[in-house]
Amino acid sequence: MFKNPSDLERAKLLKEAKNIAVVGLSDNPERTSFLIAQAMQQAGYRIFPVNPKLTRPILGEQPYASLKDIQESIDIVNVFRRSEFVLPIAKEAVEVGAKAFWLQQGVFHEEAAAYAQACGLQVVMDRCIKVDHAILKPSF
Template sequence: MAFENPDREEIKQLLVESKIIAVVGLSDNPDRTSYMIAEAMQKSGYRIIPVNPNAEQILGEKSYASLTEVPEQIDIVNVFRRSEHIVPIAEEAVKVKAKVLWLQQGVYNEEAASLASEQGLTVIMDRCIKVEHAILVPRNH
């Protein structure tokens, strides 16, 4: 069966209930899309946890080499990596018991989606978290 993203109402609920977003592939370069989107989500009230083995700190938060090193419960794993690198990230997301595996716009991997959803994670692919948040969650929330 072909993959389908959750409906908008479910996505809205996930965004409203979530507090901590681990961003895999978050760049420490303010000109990169991952940085701009993570910064926007941080300004919207989310705690951003950078997952980038090449940086010590991004957006004022300690950066981790992998999801399994993050000492807190992660709500959403937001991924800025190429589609072919997603399966190991999905495996880590399952290990840390994240609630959502969210692959950014342009990122799509059916194998990773199956693996994560079979373990109870909600999977969203090829969607921008910042755009969805802007559309679905009113500013005064």
């Protein structure tokens, strides 16, 4: 059974990360994905919106249809998709060389977590990245 990294390990991940690809980011400012991505951007991270339905910049950043379209290194793939859609995202995260795979609160997928871990990614599941950032207070 999957076990999340410790507080210390998650704090280290958040401290070292610079680029966060947000899969499933909505352009609706009232949606949780938008609010959390905006908060992480305000905390100093570069956000890469990943949503094939987006056609205009979100939070000042050009959206991408998939992780494969991003030309810069990705530290964290933060997923705002339903659990049944997570495994292909995990495979794509591995393919693009992401360092971590973070499933937002309420998102579970044991197979995707095991796959990403086996391929060397740090995996966080069913935790809000914004809440962890606020609680763990990683300093840049």
